[in-house]
Amino acid sequence: MFVGVTMLHTPLYDLHVSLGAKMVAFAGYAMPVQYPAGVLKEHLHTRAAAGLFDISHMGQVSIEGRRDAMSRLETLMPGEFLELAPGQIRYSFLLNEQGGVMDDVMVTRPAALERAETCVDLIVNAACKQEDFAHMQARLGGLKVTMRDDRALLALQGPLAAKVLARFCEAPHKLAFMQSALFDVAEAGPCLISRSGYTGEDGFEISVASDRAEKFCRALLAHSEVLPVGLGARDTLRLEAGLCLYGHDLDTMTTPVEAGLVWAIGKRRRTQGGFPGAAVVQSQLQQGAARKRVGIRPEGRALAREQTEILDAEGMKVIGIVTSGGFGPSVNGPVAMGYVATDYAKPGTRLMLRVRGNLLSASTVSMPFVAHRYATTPGVAQS
């Protein structure tokens, strides 16, 4: 796939190799898909204790300049950003004129008072970051759009993440889920830390200067609660949490309404519009979309992977397709998500899946497959 092309390295490449990771190409980067523990152990350890992920391939973008930075950003995305308090994070999307998702992103109003009114921090997907960057630069004339490629990005996820991170900084005591601020971190210096993640667990995403990232990771890994976790388990964790993977569960042909992400479109924005594709989105909000994203539990043990055809209960009619699917280690069985014609989207609807020519029984279920355990208030859970 990348033959003849130099793969990019994150600042933690040497660490991954020294830990014995199996490296694969992902969005142009050499990334660890798993460490010697393997996907199952890495997944289960994250749900039981704490997993450390390198997500430095993702784009860290800052928009700076004027007091209207947030309202300008609202012209590209359907989120309610004006209402964000300093340090508050919101999940949103860049939309195209048809209401299709160009990328799903995290939008933060900086906590620092000198930046709160005039700046926005975003985290965007690795595979989309160059296009996102060009799109925002073109559409946000007058604002300074910067890619922070001088920083690594780590995720520390799991029920013991707060306990571990509290040994390095105050962040666990100051932040609740979807809040962010700058902290002075032992072994790492000043870091922008968010209480957020992609696993359904409590956890943190930590933006650290590239040249201090490896030392900080080694310090985190020295704590017995922490295991390094690769992209393999990152994918199984987010699938069990019912979270979308861009390019699979979301793409430019899919609207937030079809994806069941209406909650991420603010009430004000639903009525007022003023974002790309607003007419399509508003019409789908009123009349319903023709297809919906659903969770799917196959019966038995066989896995239904991406691109598996979904049929009605009689196996007569193709009604959809799986967009993410595999083995859920915490569910201890197969899990999938996909898009089905809206008539079949109600949880409990019986379906068939065509796997290697055979029809397997399955049902739609509400997601997540594993309950989210976010920290609704700041602090470190006693355990």
Added chain:
Amino acid sequence: MTLSRFTKEHEWAALESDTATCGITDYAQKALGDIVYVELPPIGKKVRQGEQVAVVESTKAASEVFAPLDGEVIAVNEALASDPGAVNRAAMSEGWFFKLKVSDSGQVSSLMDDSAYARYVQELIK
């Protein structure tokens, strides 16, 4: 006496008279990673050498498993249904997939022996 033979697709066959116990090699299980599902053939199925006979699924992908020899499936490892991880723990013993009643013992010479397979794997990881 048991005779162990190997394919280029990383299946093994342990031959005892006309019965071949078959599975995937330790190299294969390591390359696949955590194995979470094995789809086994129905007993009585007649297979040709090189024909797909089982599927092994890891957390990452589904892989086809081919029959090392012509024959009829006379047993399958039912224990893998509830414990597919046995393939990771003991690919060459407890993690066997199926047994064939070999119909053409002449085909055995087309397979690699222990040392030939070890050299073959050495070349792959070089």
